[in-house]
Amino acid sequence: MSFLELNDLRVHFPTDDGLVKSVDGLTFKLERGKTLGIVGESGSGKSVTSLAILGLHKGGRAMISGEIWLDGEELVSASAEHVRTLRGKKMAMIFQDPLSAMHPYYTVGAQIVEAYRIHHHVSKAVARKHAIDMLGRVGIPQPERRIDSYPHEFSGGMRQRAMIAMALSCDPELLIADEPTTALDVTVQAQILDLMRDLQQEFNSALIIITHDLGVVAELSDDILVMYGGKCIEYGTAEDIFERPEHPYTWGLLGSMPRLDRARTERLMPIKGTPPSLINVPSGCAFHPRCAFEGRTGGKANTQVPELLETEGGHLVRCHLPREERRAIWENEIKPNLESV
Amino acid sequence: MVTYIIRRLIWGVVMLAIVSMTTFAIFFLVPRLAGATSDSLAARYVGRTANAEQVKIAAERLGFNDPLIVQYGRFAKGIVVGADYNYGPGVERCPAPCLGYSFLTRLPVWPDLLTRLPVTISLALGAAVIWLIAGVATGVVSALRRGSFFDRASMSIALAGVSLPIFFTGIVSLVLFSYGRPFAITAPGGSFTPFFTNPVQWAYSLLLPWITLAFLYAAGYARLTRSGMLETMNEDYIRTARAKGLTERVVVFKHGLRGALTPILTIFGLDLGLLMGGAVLTESTFSLPGIGKYAIDAITSQDLPKVMGVVLVTAFFVVLANLVVDLLYAVVDPRVRLT
Numbered sequence: 001m002s003f004l005e006l007n008d009l010r011v012h013f014p015t016d017d018g019l020v021k022s023v024d025g026l027t028f029k030l031e032r033g034k035t036l037g038i039v040g041e042s043g044s045g046k047s048v049t050s051l052a053i054l055g056l057h058k059g060g061r062a063m064i065s066g067e068i069w070l071d072g073e074e075l076v077s078a079s080a081e082h083v084r085t086l087r088g089k090k091m092a093m094i095f096q097d098p099l100s101a102m103h104p105y106y107t108v109g110a111q112i113v114e115a116y117r118i119h120h121h122v123s124k125a126v127a128r129k130h131a132i133d134m135l136g137r138v139g140i141p142q143p144e145r146r147i148d149s150y151p152h153e154f155s156g157g158m159r160q161r162a163m164i165a166m167a168l169s170c171d172p173e174l175l176i177a178d179e180p181t182t183a184l185d186v187t188v189q190a191q192i193l194d195l196m197r198d199l200q201q202e203f204n205s206a207l208i209i210i211t212h213d214l215g216v217v218a219e220l221s222d223d224i225l226v227m228y229g230g231k232c233i234e235y236g237t238a239e240d241i242f243e244r245p246e247h248p249y250t251w252g253l254l255g256s257m258p259r260l261d262r263a264r265t266e267r268l269m270p271i272k273g274t275p276p277s278l279i280n281v282p283s284g285c286a287f288h289p290r291c292a293f294e295g296r297t298g299g300k301a302n303t304q305v306p307e308l309l310e311t312e313g314g315h316l317v318r319c320h321l322p323r324e325e326r327r328a329i330w331e332n333e334i335k336p337n338l339e340s341v
Numbered sequence: 342m343v344t345y346i347i348r349r350l351i352w353g354v355v356m357l358a359i360v361s362m363t364t365f366a367i368f369f370l371v372p373r374l375a376g377a378t379s380d381s382l383a384a385r386y387v388g389r390t391a392n393a394e395q396v397k398i399a400a401e402r403l404g405f406n407d408p409l410i411v412q413y414g415r416f417a418k419g420i421v422v423g424a425d426y427n428y429g430p431g432v433e434r435c436p437a438p439c440l441g442y443s444f445l446t447r448l449p450v451w452p453d454l455l456t457r458l459p460v461t462i463s464l465a466l467g468a469a470v471i472w473l474i475a476g477v478a479t480g481v482v483s484a485l486r487r488g489s490f491f492d493r494a495s496m497s498i499a500l501a502g503v504s505l506p507i508f509f510t511g512i513v514s515l516v517l518f519s520y521g522r523p524f525a526i527t528a529p530g531g532s533f534t535p536f537f538t539n540p541v542q543w544a545y546s547l548l549l550p551w552i553t554l555a556f557l558y559a560a561g562y563a564r565l566t567r568s569g570m571l572e573t574m575n576e577d578y579i580r581t582a583r584a585k586g587l588t589e590r591v592v593v594f595k596h597g598l599r600g601a602l603t604p605i606l607t608i609f610g611l612d613l614g615l616l617m618g619g620a621v622l623t624e625s626t627f628s629l630p631g632i633g634k635y636a637i638d639a640i641t642s643q644d645l646p647k648v649m650g651v652v653l654v655t656a657f658f659v660v661l662a663n664l665v666v667d668l669l670y671a672v673v674d675p676r677v678r679l680t
Binding site: 051054056059084085086087088089092093095097100101102103104105107114115118119150152166 | 675
């Protein structure tokens with residue numbers, strides 16, 4: 001069994017307007033030392049998935065089914081109290097906007113010390129030493145002085161480093177980073193991504209990176225999972241996704257990446273339309289209202305929900321288009337446009 | 342920080358000067374505009390039996406014939422260095438801070454206020470402790486169990502608490518809980534006993550007024566805490582706290598309540614400052630000899646110097662409370678810079 005395994009995970013929220021199927025049957029595996037990138041638009045279920053793994057939906061209104069296996073333990077059926085003891089120690093999370101994700105009234109040091117002392121029965125002085133050590137390891141200069149600063153006294157990049165230090169303070173074996181670089185400017189983004197890669201190798205932890213930015217996962221991921229409307233629509237190695245993508249939505253994501261090597265007018269090829277409603281999910285394939293190739297599915301697009309099927313070597317795609325047709329479209333219609341100068 | 346405090350203190354003094362001018366104008370300028378003469382003002386000091394000659398002499402001695410600005414100057418000077426009053430029988434020394442001389446009792450106002458201040462402070466502080474604990478606790482539980490029976494019930498009671506006036510709740514509590522009544526929780530006697538004379542008797546004598554006054558305020562604090570908690574518990578940093586593996590109790594009290602308490606602190610300081618000038622309705626309902634009762638008595642007997650004294654003391658406490666709250670705010674919220 002893999003270190004982390006999700007088996008048909010479903011997270012549904014009952015609301016006044018109907019049942020919101022935020023995550024609807026998600027399955028994947030992740031080993032220690034490996035990185036999985038989960039990609040999708042806002043509302044595709046990425047963040048809900050990560051919160052479900054951490055057990056942060058427990059006690060709320062969410063209805064969760066399926067299985068989450070972490071290191072041989074099933075977490076969906078585990079007690080909230082047990083999952084709490086794993087949180088922060090065995091699995092930790094880095095949040096998107098470190099300014100709002102850190103408590104404004106406590107110093108950075110106090111927040112790291114707190115995270116460490118929940119899981120280690122040590123004195124405040126020992127924990128403080130550890131916190132200074134962690135801040136130094138994530139590249140914060142003069143950590144013994146900066147530890148007593150408040151989050152608002154840090155720059156955006158420094159705050160994200162502090163956030164990473166806090167998440168890593170208990171050597172978690174699973175680290176989930178939810179849009180870790182979205183709130184940062186581009187040069188700092190690269191530094192933070194480098195830092196996360198180095199630390200992951202050092203700690204040999206499993207890493208899940210959640211993002212809407214394919215550029216981020218391209219840097220770090222071994223495997224990539226593309227989510228749409230709460231479902232996995234394509235899964236494969238980073239090479240599969242970037243070299244041989246087979247789902248029209250993935251093509252759209254690749255086309256939406258700003259690239260300087262394309263002619264100015266063609267740099268962006270946005271996906272038309274808006275993300276689907278999670279209450280009234282489109283019939284058949286959830287993506288069909290936005291799909292340019294919907295007409296080539298032989299009328300199945302809006303009647304049947306496509307299965308997630310393996311095309312080759314662990315590369316999974318959820319699409320009605322025949323495989324040969326998908327390959328042909330990618331090679332002849334999509335790829336040349338992406339690469340044209 | 343130090344320059345901030347100095348600047349705020351100077352502004353406080355300016356505020357008090359403006360308040361004193363305004364009250365002085367209301368009590369000495371407005372009557373004149375309405376046709377009062379210096380003689381009719383002096384008549385209040387010498388009593389109704391005096392003849393016209395005596396009144397004229399008193400008016401001259403009390404300085405009512407001087408221009409108003411000179412009279413105000415004398416009043417302001419009295420606050421700072423004290424003043425001598427001579428309304429007939431002889432010169433009387435009114436030591437600083439001299440807030441004027443009562444028309445009726447012929448005694449300086451300030452010592453009167455000093456004897457009444459302990460009553461008002463006892464009432465305000467005791468009630469504050471009760472309403473703070475009860476209000477915040479109710480608000481926290483309501484927020485955490487939003488929509489539950491407890492939430493609905495306590496918020497309905499809170500609405501009643503905010504809406505019902507003291508002279509209603511006070512009388513209801515007197516009927517139900519005072520000595521000799523079905524649910525008596527007070528000792529016989531009921532009048533105020535100083536804390537240092539007998540602490541138990543002190544608490545007994547104040548229990549009903551405390552509860553009545555606290556009910557009014559607790560209601561507001563419960564609603565405020567509830568909305569504050571609902572807001573902070575949705576903050577990203579609460580999710581972070583949970584993600585660290587903190588127990589829910591620590592998440593709620595150390596992270597959630599800490600954020601929600603800041604606005605409550607502000608309002609608490611201001612409420613307390615205002616109450617130092619007397620809880621007028623509570624004190625008169627329960628016949629407590631505090632500053633509020635003093636003010637009511639002064640107004641009904643038209644003893645203007647007493648009223649002015651109460652207004653100035655209240656203004657002083659409000660200005661002081663504002664300063665203290667602003668300083669505390671910087672302590673509580675590290676993002677606040679005092680400049």
